[in-house]
Amino acid sequence: MNDTPVFNAPNGTLQLPPQMSTLAPHVDWLYYLVFWCSVASFVAIVGLMTIYIIKYRRRPGRKSLPTGHNTPLEIAWTVIPLILLMGLFHLGFKNYMSGLVAPKDALQIHVRAMQWNWEFEHPNGTTQMNEAMLPVGVPIQFIISSSDVLHSFYVPEARLKRDAVPGLYTTLWFEVPKERLQGKKDVDVWVFCAEYCGAPHGITNGSEANTNHSTMRAQLHFVPQSVYDDFLKKGPPPPPECEGKPNVASCWGEQIYEQAGCRACHHTDGVTEQPGPNWKGLFGHNVKFEDGTSQVADANYIRQSILQPQAKIVAGYTTINMPPYRLSDREIDAVVAYIKSLGEQ
Amino acid sequence: MTVKAGVAIPGTPSETTDEELNYLNNKTGIKSWLLTLDHKRIGVMYLWSVLIAFLIGGVFALLIRTELLTPGKTIMEADTYNEMFTLHGTIMVFLFIIPAIPAALGNFFLPIQLGAKDVAFPRLNLLSYYLYVLGSLVAIGSIIVGHIDTGWTFYTPYSLEGNSSVLFMTGGAFILGFSSILTGVNFIATTHKMRAPGITWRRLPLFIWSLYATAVIQVLATPVLAITLLLLILEKTMTIGIFDSRLGGDPVLFEHFFWFYSHPAVYIMILPGMGVVNEVITTFSHRRIYGYMFVAMSSVALAILSFLVWGHHLFAAGMSAYATMVFSMLTFLVAIPSGIKIFNWLATLYQGSISLASPMLYTLGFIALFTIGGLTGVFLGTLALDIHLHDTYFVVAHFHYVMVGGTVFGFLSGLHYWWPKMTGKMYNETVARIAFGFVFIGFNVTFFSQFLLGSQGMPRRYYDYLDQYQPLHMTSSGGAYILGVGFVIMGAMFLHSLFKGKKASENPWGSAGYEWMTSTPPHPENFAETPVMTRGPYDYELCTEAELYEGFRSELPAALAE
Numbered sequence: 044m045n046d047t048p049v050f051n052a053p054n055g056t057l058q059l060p061p062q063m064s065t066l067a068p069h070v071d072w073l074y075y076l077v078f079w080c081s082v083a084s085f086v087a088i089v090g091l092m093t094i095y096i097i098k099y100r101r102r103p104g105r106k107s108l109p110t111g112h113n114t115p116l117e118i119a120w121t122v123i124p125l126i127l128l129m130g131l132f133h134l135g136f137k138n139y140m141s142g143l144v145a146p147k148d149a150l151q152i153h154v155r156a157m158q159w160n161w162e163f164e165h166p167n168g169t170t171q172m173n174e175a176m177l178p179v180g181v182p183i184q185f186i187i188s189s190s191d192v193l194h195s196f197y198v199p200e201a202r203l204k205r206d207a208v209p210g211l212y213t214t215l216w217f218e219v220p221k222e223r224l225q226g227k228k229d230v231d232v233w234v235f236c237a238e239y240c241g242a243p244h245g246i247t248n249g250s251e252a253n254t255n256h257s258t259m260r261a262q263l264h265f266v267p268q269s270v271y272d273d274f275l276k277k278g279p280p281p282p283p284e285c286e287g288k289p290n291v292a293s294c295w296g297e298q299i300y301e302q303a304g305c306r307a308c309h310h311t312d313g314v315t316e317q318p319g320p321n322w323k324g325l326f327g328h329n330v331k332f333e334d335g336t337s338q339v340a341d342a343n344y345i346r347q348s349i350l351q352p353q354a355k356i357v358a359g360y361t362t363i364n365m366p367p368y369r370l371s372d373r374e375i376d377a378v379v380a381y382i383k384s385l386g387e388q
Numbered sequence: 389m390t391v392k393a394g395v396a397i398p399g400t401p402s403e404t405t406d407e408e409l410n411y412l413n414n415k416t417g418i419k420s421w422l423l424t425l426d427h428k429r430i431g432v433m434y435l436w437s438v439l440i441a442f443l444i445g446g447v448f449a450l451l452i453r454t455e456l457l458t459p460g461k462t463i464m465e466a467d468t469y470n471e472m473f474t475l476h477g478t479i480m481v482f483l484f485i486i487p488a489i490p491a492a493l494g495n496f497f498l499p500i501q502l503g504a505k506d507v508a509f510p511r512l513n514l515l516s517y518y519l520y521v522l523g524s525l526v527a528i529g530s531i532i533v534g535h536i537d538t539g540w541t542f543y544t545p546y547s548l549e550g551n552s553s554v555l556f557m558t559g560g561a562f563i564l565g566f567s568s569i570l571t572g573v574n575f576i577a578t579t580h581k582m583r584a585p586g587i588t589w590r591r592l593p594l595f596i597w598s599l600y601a602t603a604v605i606q607v608l609a610t611p612v613l614a615i616t617l618l619l620l621i622l623e624k625t626m627t628i629g630i631f632d633s634r635l636g637g638d639p640v641l642f643e644h645f646f647w648f649y650s651h652p653a654v655y656i657m658i659l660p661g662m663g664v665v666n667e668v669i670t671t672f673s674h675r676r677i678y679g680y681m682f683v684a685m686s687s688v689a690l691a692i693l694s695f696l697v698w699g700h701h702l703f704a705a706g707m708s709a710y711a712t713m714v715f716s717m718l719t720f721l722v723a724i725p726s727g728i729k730i731f732n733w734l735a736t737l738y739q740g741s742i743s744l745a746s747p748m749l750y751t752l753g754f755i756a757l758f759t760i761g762g763l764t765g766v767f768l769g770t771l772a773l774d775i776h777l778h779d780t781y782f783v784v785a786h787f788h789y790v791m792v793g794g795t796v797f798g799f800l801s802g803l804h805y806w807w808p809k810m811t812g813k814m815y816n817e818t819v820a821r822i823a824f825g826f827v828f829i830g831f832n833v834t835f836f837s838q839f840l841l842g843s844q845g846m847p848r849r850y851y852d853y854l855d856q857y858q859p860l861h862m863t864s865s866g867g868a869y870i871l872g873v874g875f876v877i878m879g880a881m882f883l884h885s886l887f888k889g890k891k892a893s894e895n896p897w898g899s900a901g902y903e904w905m906t907s908t909p910p911h912p913e914n915f916a917e918t919p920v921m922t923r924g925p926y927d928y929e930l931c932t933e934a935e936l937y938e939g940f941r942s943e944l945p946a947a948l949a950e
């Protein structure tokens with residue numbers, strides 16, 4: 044258990060974002076300890092400097108006094124800071140360990156980082172792209188991996204980050220206190236990628252979500268445990284924005300297209316065919332493959348193209364590989380509906 | 389000559405015969421520069437080169453800050469932005485900060501402060517300059533070959549993907565590394581072997597102590613960079629599986645290698661700046677440095693500690709908890725010698741006779757800004773806080789406070805301080821102070837807002853950001869423009885001085901330092917006769933008033949003094 048002192052500011056302060064984990068108040072206390080010690084040292088140093096500059100400024104008749112020597116003084120200003128710093132080190136290490144070692148009963152969520160998306164996998168195998176529904180009031184351990192380059196899973200409001208390293212699992216855990224819900228249906232927490240992971244070259248929609256390092260972000264929706272359990276059973280529901288639209292599925296599909304990062308490679312204007320094929324008029328079109336065969340693009344083909352993109356490579360696309368996406372059945376249906384809505388042939 | 393209260397305004401030089409023999413007029417023509425073995429001329433060539441690099445890196449910085457004025461696209465695409473910050477980082481680190489003080493100012497003043505005729509190996513010195521030029525050209529060539537967007541850290545596996553521009557950039561850094569090793573070797577040998585009679589180790593100017601400590605790090609650490617970059621080049625061209633996890637390599641290994649060099653490199657960058665501060669603060673308070681041996685030894689302690697803390701760059705990288713603990717503890721130790729320096733500088737001001745001429749303003753600026761840089765380093769050394777702050781703008785602000793507030797301010801302090809000696813010309817002091825005002829304010833506005841951005845969770849190297857961060861980003865960009873204006877004013881002031889400046893006297897600042905004992909600009913062999921030092925470079929109590937204000941040589945043969 045973490046028994047270090049706490050500083051509570053649930054909605055954040057001028058310097059720090061809102062506190063969305065049980066760890067955050069501990070970290071923030073330490074932050075403000077270091078902050079005020081620093082302010083005190085800075086004021087002392089620059090204050091003395093200013094006083095000396097004024098008091099001993101050069102003026103007619105002012106001569107400097109020869110420098111003396113004072114070994115006890117030298118030793119004092121070596122040893123006193125050393126003791127203070129070792130105290131800080133100790134507190135810092137303690138809080139670090141409590142963010143690293145998860146409680147035994149923590150809910151385990153796999154996080155897979157890939158250029159420029161976050162995939163979350165729940166214990167029952169349900170996956171979500173760039174968003175995840177999670178319960179409040181329970182410790183959640185994130186097991187982080189990367190399928191391409193380095194990334195870093197950063198949750199500012201939890202005060203935690205851990206790199207996603209190809210070939211290595213890293214972990215971190217935190218728990219969002221129940222009180223943070225404050226009667227709302229859910230609270231959202233941002234995930235950023237904090238380790239530089241590049242951008243595609245020459246793509247014009249660089250500022251859309253999930254198209255480069257700076258937009259590689261995900262949102263964690265924290266909900267009551269009961270809602271989470273329900274979600275695990277049925278898979279993710281269509282987003283609220285699409286409810287009541289005439290074509291809920293294609294509206295949802297378009298959202299997935301934006302949020303899951305398909306947009307980084309696929310255009311829908313019927314013109315641009317790079318880096319991935321254009322989706323306009325794809326549905327029902329006869330697609331030619333690299334191996335010479337061809338097939339009409341139907342729902343099954345689109346499903347396979349998403350789950351196993353390497354199974355059939357469209358002719359002319361050998362240089363860029365599309366990564367496989369683990370979307371739920373409902374989400375795939377939505378993407379199919381969306382592609383269909385872009386026009387059939 | 390008049391002495392105004394509070395400031396030593398250099399007056400007209402002690403009327404010496406107009407065309408004295410000096411290192412600038414002893415030979416003329418382009419070949420006399422390009423093939424020179426004179427450390428002073430090599431120093432001047434280095435100075436021009438690093439200033440050009442600084443200008444290029446600065447333009448990239450302004451482009452970056454302009455792009456960040458608004459979220460999303462402001463003036464460029466994401467991939468161009470990534471290229472901009474990569475070029476800004478690599479050029480500023482490898483082409484500017486590392487060579488700036490040692491290779492430009494150090495080359496010029498190390499032999500003079502030692503009373504030597506030249507460095508120990510003048511030919512090696514020239515070679516090091518040409519390696520610098522070659523390395524810079526190869527590095528900048530990466531822009532032409534393709535698109536370099538790895539960041540100055542070249543982290544694998546990202547740097548293993550992509551085009552061959554990474555090979556050029558790392559190849560350039562590899563060559564630049566050799567240039568810096570050669571300078572280091574030269575300085576070590578010169579300091580050991582070529583001190584004039586009377587310059588004992590305890591009378592060594594502190595600038596030399598810091599260059600010496602720097603040289604030791606350069607010689608020991610730079611080969612590691614060379615090996616790392618070579619491994620990266622091999623991995624990229626031959627895929628042998630050192631860093632690529634798909635081939636059984638380990639990408640984190642690269643991070644270890646890289647920081648094993650690059651943390652010590654931080655001290656390659658900051659120690660020389662501290663050396664300049666030692667010289668300037670004693671000159672402008674007319675007082676021997678407080679705790680000379682503590683200051684000298686703290687440089688050496690920093691040099692040693694710098695090799696033991698590289699792991700603090702990997703606290704979030706999945707290193708073992710024990711390694712993390714040890715690296716955090718060692719990192720805290722670095723604060724001690726840094727603190728000692730600050731306390732000793734303060735104690736030097738105490739009971740001095742302080743003049744606020746422009747070099748001193750930069751030095752005082754250094755102390756204030758380096759203090760902020762150091763204190764924010766304590767945040768980052770504290771493990772739990774680093775996990776929040778790592779790879780955010782907090783880190784960006786922290787190292788700019790150390791590298792710009794520290795090293796660049798130290799460099800500017802040295803440039804203002806030694807400019808009269810190097811060029812023989814004075815500059816307009818009022819304009820210099822105005823430029824300082826712009827640079828100091830602009831710098832703080834730019835980077836203080838970045839501390840807040842970072843503690844609020846804004847990651848670094850971001851082309852785009854959430855709307856909530858925009859006010860701070862705009863503030864930061866505004867500061868960058870003020871900073872830019874400051875540098876333009878300063879550049880104009882120095883150019884004006886070069887062409888129209890008043891002639892500088894031998895010792896315009898009234899310093900007791902050895903380099904002020906020779907003529908201005910210095911004699912081709914530094915001192916017309918080998919000097920014999922009978923006192924230390926900071927023994928103000930042994931100097932007469934006349935020495936301090938009229939220059940030393942005017943005391944010498946009557947023929948030279950009016």
Ligand SMILES: [Cu+2]
Nearest residue numbers: 194236240259
């Ligand atoms: Cu990333």
Ligand SMILES: [Cu+2]
Nearest residue numbers: 651698700701
């Ligand atoms: Cu470091």
